[in-house]
Amino acid sequence: MEQQSAFHLDMRLDNVGVIVIDVPGEKMNTLKAAFATQLREVIKRARENPHLAGLVFISGKPDSFIAGADISMIAACDSAEEAEALAHQGQKAMAEIAALPVPVVAAIHGPCLGGGLELALACAKRVCSLDDKTRLGLPEVQLGLLPGSGGTQRLPRLIGASQALNLMLTGKTLRPKQALKLGLVDEAVPQAILLETAVKLALKAREARRPLPIRERLMNGPLGRKLMFLLATKQTRAKTKGNYPATERILNVVRIGLEQGSGSGYDAEAQAFGELAVSAQSAALRSIFFATTAMKKERGADAQPAALRSIAVLGGGLMGGGIASVTATRAKLPVRIKDINLEGINHAMKYSWELLSQKVKRRQETAAERQREMALISGGTDYQGFQQRDVVIEAVFEDLALKQKMVAEVEQHCRPDTVFASNTSSLPIGEIAAQAQRPQQVIGLHYFSPVDKMPLVEVIPHAATSAQTIATTVALAKKQGKTPIVVSDRAGFYVNRILAPYINEAMRCVLDGEPIEAVDEALVQFGFPVGPIQLLDEVGIDVGTKIIPILVQAYGERFAAPPAFDAVLNDNRKGRKNGRGFYRYDGKTKKRVDSDIYRLLNVQPKRQLDGALIARRCVMMMLNEAARCLDEGVIRHARDGDIGAVFGIGFPPFLGGPFRYLDTLGATNVVDTLTTLMQQHGARFSPCEALRRRAENGEKFYNSVETGNNHSDSVP
Numbered sequence: 146m147e148q149q150s151a152f153h154l155d156m157r158l159d160n161v162g163v164i165v166i167d168v169p170g171e172k173m174n175t176l177k178a179a180f181a182t183q184l185r186e187v188i189k190r191a192r193e194n195p196h197l198a199g200l201v202f203i204s205g206k207p208d209s210f211i212a213g214a215d216i217s218m219i220a221a222c223d224s225a226e227e228a229e230a231l232a233h234q235g236q237k238a239m240a241e242i243a244a245l246p247v248p249v250v251a252a253i254h255g256p257c258l259g260g261g262l263e264l265a266l267a268c269a270k271r272v273c274s275l276d277d278k279t280r281l282g283l284p285e286v287q288l289g290l291l292p293g294s295g296g297t298q299r300l301p302r303l304i305g306a307s308q309a310l311n312l313m314l315t316g317k318t319l320r321p322k323q324a325l326k327l328g329l330v331d332e333a334v335p336q337a338i339l340l341e342t343a344v345k346l347a348l349k350a351r352e353a354r355r356p357l358p359i360r361e362r363l364m365n366g367p368l369g370r371k372l373m374f375l376l377a378t379k380q381t382r383a384k385t386k387g388n389y390p391a392t393e394r395i396l397n398v399v400r401i402g403l404e405q406g407s408g409s410g411y412d413a414e415a416q417a418f419g420e421l422a423v424s425a426q427s428a429a430l431r432s433i434f435f436a437t438t439a440m441k442k443e444r445g446a447d448a449q450p451a452a453l454r455s456i457a458v459l460g461g462g463l464m465g466g467g468i469a470s471v472t473a474t475r476a477k478l479p480v481r482i483k484d485i486n487l488e489g490i491n492h493a494m495k496y497s498w499e500l501l502s503q504k505v506k507r508r509q510e511t512a513a514e515r516q517r518e519m520a521l522i523s524g525g526t527d528y529q530g531f532q533q534r535d536v537v538i539e540a541v542f543e544d545l546a547l548k549q550k551m552v553a554e555v556e557q558h559c560r561p562d563t564v565f566a567s568n569t570s571s572l573p574i575g576e577i578a579a580q581a582q583r584p585q586q587v588i589g590l591h592y593f594s595p596v597d598k599m600p601l602v603e604v605i606p607h608a609a610t611s612a613q614t615i616a617t618t619v620a621l622a623k624k625q626g627k628t629p630i631v632v633s634d635r636a637g638f639y640v641n642r643i644l645a646p647y648i649n650e651a652m653r654c655v656l657d658g659e660p661i662e663a664v665d666e667a668l669v670q671f672g673f674p675v676g677p678i679q680l681l682d683e684v685g686i687d688v689g690t691k692i693i694p695i696l697v698q699a700y701g702e703r704f705a706a707p708p709a710f711d712a713v714l715n716d717n718r719k720g721r722k723n724g725r726g727f728y729r730y731d732g733k734t735k736k737r738v739d740s741d742i743y744r745l746l747n748v749q750p751k752r753q754l755d756g757a758l759i760a761r762r763c764v765m766m767m768l769n770e771a772a773r774c775l776d777e778g779v780i781r782h783a784r785d786g787d788i789g790a791v792f793g794i795g796f797p798p799f800l801g802g803p804f805r806y807l808d809t810l811g812a813t814n815v816v817d818t819l820t821t822l823m824q825q826h827g828a829r830f831s832p833c834e835a836l837r838r839r840a841e842n843g844e845k846f847y848n849s850v851e852t853g854n855n856h857s858d859s860v861p
Contacts, residue, residue, distance in 0.1 A: 151180055152187040153205070160198040161344050162191040167205025173212040174204055176260040178231060181238045188241060199347025200245065202268065203252040203340060208278050210253045211261025216288070216431060219422050229419025235260065235294030236411050239267035252343035254336055257281045258318065263292055266299040270346045271329065274336040275321045281329055282318030288434060289427030289799065291395045293418035298402045298410040304328050306370070306403060310377050313395050322508065374400055388672050388799050391421050425809065429801030433791060436784045437628055445604060445619030445631045448612035451562065453621055455479045457534040459551055461489030461524065464568055465540035466496030467596025468625075472538075473497060473521040476624035481534065482524035490524035497522055500597055528558035536621055538590060540568040543691060548577045556582050564614050566590035566621075570641055571692040574634045575607035585611040588618050591638060592627075593793055594684065601792035602627045607634045628792055630785040636699035639780050640793040641692055643803070646766035646829070648689065649706050651677035653826075654759050656707055660750040661727050661738045667756035668763060672797025677763060678727045679736075680794075682720035686713060686727075703829040712745045762826070765819055767796075769833050771803040775846070776835035783846040804846040812839035 151168045164187055168174045191197055204210045214235075222228040242249055242264065251257075251265035253273040262281055265271050273279050283292045283300065291297060292313065301309040304327050312319070321333040334342045374396060381392045394417040402410020421427050444450065456476075458469045461484035472480040474497065484490045501515040523530070531537070537559060539551045548567055555565050565587045567577050578587035589605030602622045606615050615631065622629035632639045654664045655678070665676020681689045696704035713727075720726035721736075728736040743750055771786055780786045787802020800806040807815060816832040823830035832840075839845070 150183045150187070151177075152183050154187050154190055156191075156194060157344070159344065159348065160194065160196045161347050162194070162197060162200045163340070163344075164188075164191070164200060164202050165205040166202060166211060172206070173209040173256070174206055174261070175212055176214045176235075176264070178215075178218050178234060181234055184238055185241060188245070192245075197247055199248040199250065199344075201250045201252050201340065201343045201347055202264065203343065204254060206255065209255040210251075210257040210279075211259075211264060212256045213259030213261055213284075214294075216434065219290070219427075220431065222419075222422055225419040225423050227419070228422035229415050231422075232293035232415035232418040235263070236415060239263055239295045239299075242267040248347045248349065250343040250347045252339050253281065253330070254279055254339055259283060259285055259292065260294055263294040263296040263299070266296060266303065270331045270343075272332040272334060272339065272343050272346060273321050273324060273330045274339050275333050276336050277320075279321050280318040281321075281324045282316065283313050284316035284318065286313060286389070286391045286395065287316040287430065289389065289391050289424060289430040290421050291391055291398060291414065291417055293414060295411060295414070297395065297398045297414045298407045301399055301403065302407075306399060307373050307377070310373075310396065310399060313399075314377070314381055314392050320509065370400075370403060386670050386672065388426070388797065390424060390426060394421060426799040429799055429805055429809075432801045432805055433788070433798055436788050439784075440628060440630075440788065441623070443619075444616045445629065446606075446612035446615035448616045450616040450620035451535060451564070451613060453478060453535050453617070453624065455481070455534050456621070457481045457483065457531055457537040457559075458493075458540060459483050459537060459555075460540040461491075461493035462540065463496075464592060464594065464596060465489075466493035467594070468538050468540055468568065468592060469493055469522055470497040470500055470597055471625040471627075474501065474518050475626040476621065477518075477521070478624065479521045479523070481530050482522065483528065483531070484524065484526065486526060487524075490526070494519075494522060494524065528554065531555070531558045532560060534559055534563055536564040536566055536617065538566045538568060540592075543569060543571060545572055545576055548572065549580050552577060552581050552587060562586070564588065564617055566618055568592050570688070571637065571695050573607070573636070574605050574610075578607055578609065584609040586614050588614050589634065589638070590618055590622065591640075593640070599793070600626070600628050601640070601789060602629045603638050603640060603789070603793075604629045604631045605634050605638055606631065628788060630789045631781060632785075632789075633777075633779045635777070635779050637692060637696050639774055639786065639789050642696065642774060642779070643767050643770045643790065644794050645693060645696055645704055646770050647763050648677045648681055649693075649704070650763045650766045651759075652707055652710055654754065654762065655750075656709055656746060656748060657754070658748050658751050659754055659759065660752060661742070663752050663754075663756070664759055667759035670756055671760040671764065672799060674795040682726035682728055684720070685722055686718055686720045690714060703831075709746050713742065716745055718742075761818065762822060765815070765822060765830065768803050768807055768815060769819060769830070769836065772807065772835040772846075773833045775804070776833070807836075808845045808847055812836050812844065816840040 149169055151166060153165045155163045166174050191200055218231060219228060249268040250270045251268040253265060254276060255278045257265055262283055283296050285292050308327055324330045325333040332342055378396055385392050398413045398417050401413040456472050456478050458465050458480060461482050469480045469482050472478050482490050482493050501518060504510045505512055505515050537555050539548060541547055541551060552565055567589050568591060569589055570591055574589040578584040581587050588610050591603040593599035593601055604618050619629045651664050655661055661678050665679050668676045693706050718725045721730050724730045727742055729739040730736050774780055775783060775786055783804035787804050790796035790803050791798050796802055816836050819830050819832040
């Protein structure tokens with residue numbers, strides 16, 4: 146029906162046709178397969194005007210141009226051929242725009258990503274708003290895909306192959322001024338004059354495209370191109386370890402287009418898109434996207450969150466400073482820091498100042514914006530100003546008596562409805578709330594370090610926490626830019642509980658004589674961003690080992706760390722923070738294995754084990770514990786367990802998380818693997834009941850309804 150079309154044509158008196166993109170019933174514009182016919186129809190109507198001087202594409206949504214293509218189209222494809230046909234259809238629609246006999250201009254405000262940018266690339270000119278909401282990019286690689294509507298061919302010809310590859314291989318997005326500097330857009334103007342600027346561009350005759358920079362022109366020669374692809378391939382493989390096939394296909398498809406012509410390039414693009422769409426890696430990456438999209442709509446409990454107007458943080462250390470920073474800069478909420486001395490407050494303020502100064506240096510915000518955000522942060526050594534705080538986040542030392550004292554003081558100095566959220570990685574929330582007058586308003590809120598970078602938080606209600614307290618805490622975490630998962634008040638919660646046996650097993654490999662760098666290398670090759678031993682150094686050996694006795698007491702000897710590692714702690718090795726751990730640190734980035742560690746552990750390092758076997762030992766311990774967590778109700782869904790592991794400890798995203806990976810391997814295969822490892826290395830590998838039961842019954846952690854095929858969301 147006409148009124149349901151996503152494209153509407155308005156003819157101006159100056160004979161410029163304005164095509165407004167406004168998908169009915171959707172908050173953001175996304176491209177769907179059905180739109181090809183609608184687009185063709187609106188273009189046909191525009192061409193019927195004999196005086197047509199130009200066309201402008203603009204969004205009818207307040208803050209979105211086109212956020213991408215509808216992923217449900219890809220999820221619905223049963224074969225590579227079906228997905229390839231989808232790409233050809235998109236290419237054809239964009240080709241019709243590019244072939245129009247009048248100048249066509251894209252007027253971009255808000256996200257212009259994936260298929261949205263491909264539509265803009267098919268236009269002769271592009272102008273974008275200078276608004277901070279405006280972002281341009283081709284992030285399909287983050288879903289295990291490549292641009293499938295001509296983007297791999299048009300972008301290199303517009304901005305040069307090396308810059309185009311950089312954008313497509315990383316999936317990064319550009320701010321308006323970055324896009325202008327790169328030549329991706331022709332003008333960047335205030336939103337108020339966006340349409341008029343686009344119309345003026347459309348009324349000008351087609352101008353010669355601005356020349357590529359000299360560096361890009363040099364790359365166009367056979368030798369320059371060969372060197373560029375060699376370098377890009379080497380850098381990409383070093384980063385992906387061969388785990389993300391989309392990157393190899395992007396390199397190949399761009400090369401074909403440059404060497405054999407755009408016709409061959411388009412065919413190669415469509416074929417690669419089809420094959421990637423049905424790959425296991427893309428399915429896993431899409432499942433993460435679907436999960437996070439669904440979680441954005443959830444409140445954590447069946448209650449309305451309380452209003453959030455101002456926040457307080459207890460403790461000005463690294464965690465307290467990070468929490469205050471995301472509260473002010475992302476949630477845009479006033480935050481007051483309390484510390485026992487002014488030095489702690491100054492340290493926390495400096496943390497935010499340095500992060501914001503980096504943004505100013507990179508021209509991501511102005512000095513005036515930095516001042517406005519810093520003005521939201523205040524501090525003191527007493528409870529002045531706490532009376533109006535809606536949530537108080539406690540980030541003091543991991544000491545139960547101290548945290549209980551904080552609860553009592555907050556209850557004395559704050560409103561009766563103030564929520565007390567404890568940032569603890571190991572202490573039971575029920576015990577922190579044991580002496581509280583209002584235990585229903587006490588909850589755990591476990592952040593990961595560094596707070597400004599790590600996307601996950603664990604929200605931990607105890608038995609008496611109210612539904613509204615849960616909902617309020619989840620709402621605050623989302624405002625801070627975090628992905629919250631609600632977990633039970635059990636020792637180690639979820640993330641640390643699955644992490645501890647993984648790291649312990651890595652340590653046992655070292656005690657077996659494997660070099661430290663070989664163990665870390667094996668898990669990086671498997672797909673983790675850093676190895677387990679380096680991760681322990683980053684977290685802090687003292688912090689990381691503090692939770693082990695709590696886990697042993699709760700769950701038994703399978704959590705016990707090898708006794709030999711007491712020698713590491715006794716040697717004052719805390720990791721990166723004091724420059725000495727399993728590695729020695731020289732400055733911010735340089736590190737080398739400290740050979741003295743082997744003397745402490747009384748081992749002679751020698752590579753004996755295959756890297757895949759090291760990875761299998763460590764990862765199987767994690768998978769086994771994750772399955773236990775789900776069966777014990779520590780996490781509510783397999784989905785939350787996957788998001789917690791991917792966002793909290795960098796579990797390889799291309800595997801989809803522990804539960805997606807368990808389903809891929811099959812419970813029977815995992816039980817057999819664990820049984821073999823148990824016979825070789827001991828009872829800690831004994832397969833848990835949750836896995837044995839699924840192996841016997843042929844069950845999966847996800848059923849067919851939960852695979853994501855019924856979702857409708859856009860490529861980010």
